[in-house]
Amino acid sequence: MLKDTYKRALKDLRISVTDRCNYRCAYCMPFDEYVWIEKQEILSFEEITRLAAVFIRLGVEKIRLTGGEPLVRKDLDKLIAKLSALPGLKDLCLTTNGSLLGEQAAPLRAAGLKRINVSIDTLDPDKFKRMTKRGDLGKVLEGLFAAKSQGLNPIKINAVIERGVNDGDILDLVEFAREHGFAMRFIEYMDVGNSNDWKSGTMVSKDEILETIGARYPLRQTGREGNSAPSVDYTFEDGGGDLGVIASVTEPFCFNCTRGRLTADGKLVTCLFSEDGHDLKSLLRNGATDEDIEGVIRAIWTRRTDRYSDERLAAMHSEQGYQPADHKKIEMIRLGG
Ligand SMILES: C[S@@+](CC[C@H](N)C(=O)[O-])C[C@H]1O[C@@H](n2cnc3c(N)ncnc32)[C@H](O)[C@@H]1O
Numbered sequence: 001m002l003k004d005t006y007k008r009a010l011k012d013l014r015i016s017v018t019d020r021c022n023y024r025c026a027y028c029m030p031f032d033e034y035v036w037i038e039k040q041e042i043l044s045f046e047e048i049t050r051l052a053a054v055f056i057r058l059g060v061e062k063i064r065l066t067g068g069e070p071l072v073r074k075d076l077d078k079l080i081a082k083l084s085a086l087p088g089l090k091d092l093c094l095t096t097n098g099s100l101l102g103e104q105a106a107p108l109r110a111a112g113l114k115r116i117n118v119s120i121d122t123l124d125p126d127k128f129k130r131m132t133k134r135g136d137l138g139k140v141l142e143g144l145f146a147a148k149s150q151g152l153n154p155i156k157i158n159a160v161i162e163r164g165v166n167d168g169d170i171l172d173l174v175e176f177a178r179e180h181g182f183a184m185r186f187i188e189y190m191d192v193g194n195s196n197d198w199k200s201g202t203m204v205s206k207d208e209i210l211e212t213i214g215a216r217y218p219l220r221q222t223g224r225e226g227n228s229a230p231s232v233d234y235t236f237e238d239g240g241g242d243l244g245v246i247a248s249v250t251e252p253f254c255f256n257c258t259r260g261r262l263t264a265d266g267k268l269v270t271c272l273f274s275e276d277g278h279d280l281k282s283l284l285r286n287g288a289t290d291e292d293i294e295g296v297i298r299a300i301w302t303r304r305t306d307r308y309s310d311e312r313l314a315a316m317h318s319e320q321g322y323q324p325a326d327h328k329k330i331e332m333i334r335l336g337g
């Protein structure tokens with residue numbers, strides 16, 4: 001099996017299908033100095049599927065489509081159908097802001113999508129609009145329930161918690177999810193990209209999130225799915241479902257990170273905080289065989305040394321502290337959150 005320098009396999013692939021998005025969440029989206037990837041540089045569905053098949057041969061079992069906002073890519077259900085048909089793929093999922101899910105839940109389900117993550121940081125419509133700069137919470141909830149009525153299961157709700165912004169919304173989100181059979185995934189606010197002005201003080205830690213929830217709804221830890229999932233999972237003691245917390249800042253999981261990322265313009269990126277990726281698109285477009293591409297991916301993965309979140313935590317505890325601006329990173333919309 002393909003392993004990197006820390007003996008981590010390549011088991012998951014996140015594919016950004018577009019860097020474009022109809023929202024402008026401040027914690028994610030760069031406003032200044034961002035040049036959109038040109039249309040002809042974006043991988044076609046055929047190119048994505050061909051690369052996905054090579055990755056599966058190398059050990060990838062799970063693919064998540066993301067972006068940018070994946071549902072702004074026209075006919076995404078056609079890509080879902082192609083990927084669902086790939087032999088050896090055990091799990092295919094999608095992370096979306098939900099704004100276009102109302103109209104797309106049925107075709108996505110028909111194409112073979114079984115589960116989904118929808119990002120909702122607050123249930124207050126005004127705050128939702130402020131956080132996304134333009135989002136309509138009503139439309140997202142419509143999409144969420146359309147996904148439920150199409151039988152997508154599980155449906156997870158991703159919420160990034162930012163101090164002073166939506167830390168007071170944690171219990172509302174938990175109660176909403178419990179009532180409707182969704183599973184919350186709380187995410188520690190991270191210093192992704194180069195423009196979200198992240199400061200450790202604005203991040204609400206996993207411990208704080210769990211304390212808020214546990215005081216009202218006692219929880220029991222059940223661990224990480226497959227031992228390598230980003231989320232540490234919990235079940236409600238009263239049987240009201242489960243939730244997870246992704247604590248890449250306070251409890252990094254680099255030691256077991258089996259994720260590769262494919263940018264919308266066909267670069268393989270080996271860490272969410274990487275400065276650059278490895279161009280696979282040129283290989284695809286210049287006549288390389290699948291075996292050639294497999295060889296290139298093998299060479300990249302076997303040399304992989306990334307452990308950025310571990311290093312960030314060490315820097316945060318050091319005398320100098322951690323300076324996000326010292327590290328140039330690929331924008332999250334490009335490499336897929
Ligand atoms: C980059 S988005 C792409 C998919 C889709 N547009 C969405 O919002 O779900 C994927 C996930 O990354 C999360 N995310 C974005 N910026 C983040 C940050 N600075 N820290 C933690 N999570 C972040 C989003 O909340 C979302 O759940």
Ligand code: SF4
Nearest residue numbers: 021023025028068097
């Ligand atoms: S988090 Fe998702 S919805 Fe928000 S700006 Fe980033 S890509 Fe768009």
